[in-house]
Amino acid sequence: MSHQDPDVAAVLRQHDCSVTTQRLLVFGLLADGKPLSMAELQIMAAGNIDRASLYRTIALFERLGIVRRVHLGWKYKVELSDRFVEHHHHLTCLKCHAVIPISELELEGFISGVAAQHHFVPTEHQIEVQGYCHACRET
Numbered sequence: 001m002s003h004q005d006p007d008v009a010a011v012l013r014q015h016d017c018s019v020t021t022q023r024l025l026v027f028g029l030l031a032d033g034k035p036l037s038m039a040e041l042q043i044m045a046a047g048n049i050d051r052a053s054l055y056r057t058i059a060l061f062e063r064l065g066i067v068r069r070v071h072l073g074w075k076y077k078v079e080l081s082d083r084f085v086e087h088h089h090h091l092t093c094l095k096c097h098a099v100i101p102i103s104e105l106e107l108e109g110f111i112s113g114v115a116a117q118h119h120f121v122p123t124e125h126q127i128e129v130q131g132y133c134h135a136c137r138e139t
Contacts (some may be wrong), residue, residue: 031080091137
C-alpha cells in the first residue's frame with residue numbers, strides 16, 4: 001500500500017492536537033497497511049504506551065479520520081484511512097482470521113455504476129469478502 005499523505009503530524013496540528021511520541025508510535029505501527037486488532041497493537045507497542053492511552057489514541061485517530069475500523073463479525077481491527085493509504089477492500093479468512101487487502105479497479109467502477117443507477121452519491125464504502133485462504137483450505 002502506498003502512502004498518499006504520510007504527514008500525520010500536520011493532521012494532528014490542524015485539529016489542535018498535540019503531536020506526541022505515543023501518537024506517532026501508533027501511527028507507525030499501522031503504517032505497513034495491515035489491519036491490526038487492539039490486542040495486536042497493544043503487544044506491538046508493549047512498554048511504549050499503556051492500554052488506556054492506546055485506546056484513547058485510536059479513538060482520537062478515528063474522530064480525525066486517520067484510522068478506520070475493519071469489521072470482522074462482531075470484532076474489528078483498525079487500519080489507516082484512505083487519507084494515508086490507497087483505497088482498498090479485504091478478503092478475510094474465516095479460519096485463521098487473516099485479512100488480505102485487495103485493490104480492484106473493476107470493483108470501484110461497479111460501485112460507482114450501481115450508485116449512479118440509483119441516483120445515489122456515495123461518500124465512502126467498505127467491502128469484505130469472507131472465505132478461506134489457501135493455507136486453511138489445504139488443512
